[in-house]
Amino acid sequence: MKSNCIRSVFLIGLMFTSNLVSAQNYRILISNDDGIESPLLAILAQELAAIPNVEIVVSAPHENMSGSAHSSNAPPLVVDQVFRDGTLFGYAVHGTPADAVRFGIIELGKIAPFDLVVSGINLGANVGDVSHLSGTIGAAMEGIYLGVPAIAVSQEVNDVNTVASARFAAQIVRRYQAQGAPEGILVSINVPGGALQGIAVRPMADSYLQTAAYTLVGRSGDSSTYDRERVIVQSTDTSSDTFAYQQGYVTLTPLKFDWTAFEFIDDVESWNLQLIN
16 A cells, blocks of 8 residues: 555656656747758758757748748648658648748647747848748748747858858757747848858848849730849948848847837828718
């Protein structure tokens, strides 16, 4: 009788310890907009998984969805399990980056909620106004929308060390893990190519990537096909993330979901608009 009692106490204690260890796991949902097959996503997942007491889950678009911003596809949603070397790597969502994050948080996190969303690593910078078009930012913003803090990581296409980019992001993850993450804030990281000059925390400002023209390349009946010509613009706003990035600085830009121009609310109220039947 006494031995059974001791055994029961031991088992209860073991269960409590197991639950405590599980509760200490910091759960991260990883997504992107370049698609689940992106090698940059795999590098990010590997580096974040190496952080002690971190559990990662990958939920990303099944194909490249760059430029999809914070858009969403209509249901039903098709989701494939992706295995690598016999182990589950993640979930390929047939939808947008925001769809992938929403599925991850609501479905994959319904028993054990996520502490953080990390989106990336994107192939190409998301500094300045380009952020509004970015599926990488859109994926992270879906986390913010659903109440989960988020980080977005982007880097230059050429002459950049992706492992170093992932490890830089891991610094922030460790900080959040130890001290807590800011609610309602997305930190956007952009890593330029070449020799890095330092780290700059800057506001989002001018766009470096602009559409210069559309060129007609074909016609079929009433339909026309155009190619888009995009050009790189050098920033002249020295206070902006774009300028700092183009000068070789890793930029950090805190972003939030609310786009309201609060300074203009009183002006709109002064218009004295009337309902018209």
